[in-house]
Amino acid sequence: MKPSAFEYFTASTVAEAISLLERYEDEAKIIAGGQSLVPMMNFRVAQPEVLIDINGIKELDYIRQEDDEIVIGALTRERDLELSPLVQEKCPILAEAISLIGHASIRTRGTIGGSLVHADPAAEIPLTIYGLDAKMKVVGPSGERTLEPEEFFLSYLTTSLEPLEILVEVRIPVLPQKTGWSFVELTRRRGDFYIVAVASILFMEKGGVCKEARICLGGVGPTSIRAEEAEEILAGQVITDELIEKAGQKAAEAADPESDYHASAEYRRDMTRVFVQRGLAEARNRAKGG
């Protein structure tokens, strides 16, 4: 099926994009890589009347380090992030998570901004962002504001972006050396969308003590979930197998999965436990430099 007809504009600056949004308001939708939007349009799940193409906003395609932050333009392609030496070194969990998205041709076209704004609870980037103290910079007619993941993601396919706002940048604190991290996921078919995914980050202090842990769960609720009680079990501790075991169990309690034909809620919950435990063990090894 072809998409229904729409008007198409290209914006070459953020200001242009916003003024187009102002002109068309609810009728308009932003298109970046289009890897989620075009299939929705092909099958008429989405039928925007106006499409604003921001692929021409070159100023939004960058990866750089500013002080202790990796700063990423919203239009940066997933494939570029995956292969970026800077990202691989300073925020390796993001590169790893992105390498698990769909397949290479999707990542070549898809952008980080597009994935965040689409807010699919079974997507790798939003899940990772949850654990990273990332800040989303959005710009609208009345200026810019900065949102944290908890503020940005509202629910299934829904963000707190206002109709006239666009996401322009993501700022992610550089992970300190020796930070433990992992991104692990369970799929029905290898390399496919996940049933359960876990992003783990262990911030370490001297003596092998975990200062703070971040455990983000995907596939077990309408948005990604932080397993806070599980994180607390690990904070301030030398991480032992026993603690990992406990944290996994706690995290499984935090999961709020539903059953569908891919997997039952019960299985998803138990897999949350397994993957949190595996993820934490992997993160601990990395923290040890292993």
Place this chain on the structure above:
Amino acid sequence: MSKESDDRREVKVLTREKLDLRQLVKAPEVGPSVVGRSIVRTDAMLKVTGRLDFGADYLQDGFLHGKILRSSHPHALIKSINTKKAKELPGVAAVLTAESVPGRNGFGAIIPDQPVICGDKVRFVGDAVALVAAETEKIAHQALELIEVEYDPLPPVFDPREALKEDAPKIHEKGNLLSYNKLRKGDMEKGFAQADVILERTYQVPFLDHAYLEPDICMAIPKADGTMLVEGPMQAPFTVRRNVNAVLGVPINKVRVRQIPMGGGFGGKEDSPIDLGCRAAVLAYHTRRPVRIALEREEITLQTSKRHPMIMQIKIGAKKDGTLVAFEGVIYDEQGAYASMGPVIPPAGGSHIHAMVMMPGPYEIPNVKVDAYLCYTNHPYGGAMRGFGAPQVHVAHEQIMDELAEALNINPIDIRRKNGFREDSATATGQVLEQSVGLHDTLEVCTRAFDWDRRYQETGYVDEGKTKRRGIGIGLGWYRTSIGTNNDACGANVYVHEDGSVLLYTGITEMGQGSFTVLPQICAEELGVRMEDVRLVQPDTDVVPESGPTVGSRSTTLMGNAIILAARQVKESILEMASEMLMVPMDRLESRDRRIYDRDNSGKSLEFREVAARCMAKGKRLIGQGWWAPPPPTLDPETGQGNPYFVYTYSTHMAEVVVDMETGEVEVTDYVAAFDVGKAINPKAVEGQIEGGVAMGLGYALMEEVALEGGYIQNLNLKNYLIPTSLDVPDIEPIIVEVENRFGPYGAKGIGEMPNLPATPAILNAIANACGGRVRTLPADPERVFWAIKEAERAVR
């Protein structure tokens, strides 16, 4: 001896004389042989450059676009249909309902029980309630949205066992039992009395989608002379023609069907082109314009045939040493809404009876009883899918053999060595396998190549963390060549021209399997010309002899024989003429590599083409027509005893898997598959069939399933209907074994469907070997394996 078996012997003898090629093979080698070589596919250049036009690549100028309004309910009466608004939409050429069908409002491969357009009731959500033709696809879509249909929902039935109950809602007038078949051999009571171990198990398999990559498409073009031309990718042009002519109410010769390149079929493009052909033709009939119907991926999943789901119950008895003594099986075979290829075509045609015959596996068992029920439900309908009832029962018999081996503490290969078919074994239907039984050859060669004995000792955890376990599994398989009906003939025409070039006409279609390469190979070999001298004509019912459908792994063998017979008629002319020209007796002449030689004096020869030119000039026959039908099948409807299929292909598969004991994830890490194919006409093409078949069997084992909820399919697209990718399929080692089939061209027998049958249970057996849990309801996705592991752990405790 009965008359029937006399007839059979007569055919056999005749065939043997006609087809025994051994003499030729022994002749002095005066040129390269064409058969037995991995000649590059004739369509490879076009495919690799993107220049081969599939249906969707054809020009669309002047075509109307046909669309189908499908049912909103799995089972309902149609109260009213209002097409007024749709008809008024500018650009709409026709909106048709049931009364618009000019002839018979029904189609089907065997029984025409599926309405072209439903009039009074709908039986599944893929049913058509109206057809639209419009100037553009977009307008056609809009028109569908403007059609108003009122339904009166009926209670639906989704389980074949429920469908059999007396108070079940009736899906068709005649009731929900489409076919009941039985097989009776020996004495069950006596058999089980001899058993030291008796096991009872139930296995269950879901609907599967073919998921061929090329979406279905069909074009119907009304010609000025009143002929309706139907074109599309299809496996069975003659079946399409038989349906279209009845639906239009015109004689057969008023319908012309042409097969165009086909991007995969796997049995699925046997049914759907009938469906689309009839519907496009009816639209073309009313609009008097060419109409194309191109299905989108989601529509394919909704509307087209599937592999039948089955519930299979088995009770099996064996002695301590593993000798099988009794087998009792029950099959609840779910047909879905329409008959398609489920019902029996006497004596042994149709997928259901095939499943029944195959159910006890390639094993000698003295006492066998099978009851098989084929039931309508309000689900999509089951058709042919690579194996036609056999993949399902392989899942059952190969798993229970392993379960039995485990109960008896016997190595899984030994129980198969003990019971597997050999020459002169009698099958469950009492058929004595007189020739070409290579089962044990494949078993032994596979055992060595896979290094089974060593690996069998080395299963267990593969990682330090003790989360992953390795296991190995075996699956034997057998599969018929031919379809088991008395209507299984193939015809071929061979035209030799004065320059020695050849046209080959057959109705066998190409869907990727390689027939358009293998059939010319046979033709070239028999005439003694080169491969490049033969051009195969695209199947066209106006031009080629009736060949039946491209199904049942029958093409190479049945059509190969027909081609040989056709080519021999021409070769006879050529040799006669050459005999005159060379003044050498005909029986000393040999045609090979474009020359006619004197076998006793190879310096004395003529070019094939100069002899052909002389024949032409003298009015000597240069056109041959060959027909070949297999020995007539037999099967007693009361006892299921007889010779249903004339020859079988045999194989052994061995798989290694690694199972994650915490998550149930399975990775297939190694694979060897050995096949007795009689003779590999084109070894590389045979390997391709094996590798592709294994991948499909792997999908059946691990991930594929049409997920249904209340009659509605939940996974309509390839994002959710999972098929194996390059990461799921391991490197596969194919092994070809040749145990000559004396009814086959150069000894060949069928290979197309076979390779996916043993793959599924080989992988399931490997999973069980690795993790101790057995998945008896497919697919063995991570969650099912996970629960099987849990169940096994509970059993140990």
Place this chain on the structure above:
Amino acid sequence: MERHRITLKINGESHLFEVESRETLLQVLRDRLDLTGAKEGCGRGECGACTVLINGRPINACLVLAVAVQDQDILTIEGLSDGDTLHPLQKSFVERGAIQCGFCTPGMILTAKGFLDKTPGPTEAEVRRNLVGNFCRCTGYTKIVEAILDTSEA
């Protein structure tokens, strides 16, 4: 109806079109230029049959709007061979028997080209990982992987 005049660089040649905004690159290639080597198998970027190279990278042509890829270098299967002289990948696919129905073949070859150009001498595992977005229902991938490995060694 919204129409745009755009220039697309396809197989080394520039083409000027007037397109509707909603037309995908796949539709423009197939319907306007009769470059039908890119196939539509699913329409949602799952099967990979429509893969073309944009600036050397494999992209599902069904998932990009034609208006969005102006002035970028687009390579389709028709532009890969030099007349009747096949590209080494095409040659290898033919020789290895990596083709059955052929519907996935153009996309498969272009994905392999995009990958090999960036990753010479890959391992089998890398080849398999990079083919994951190109479905083949016929071959079981074995001969396709072999064909690609052959090419990279040549």
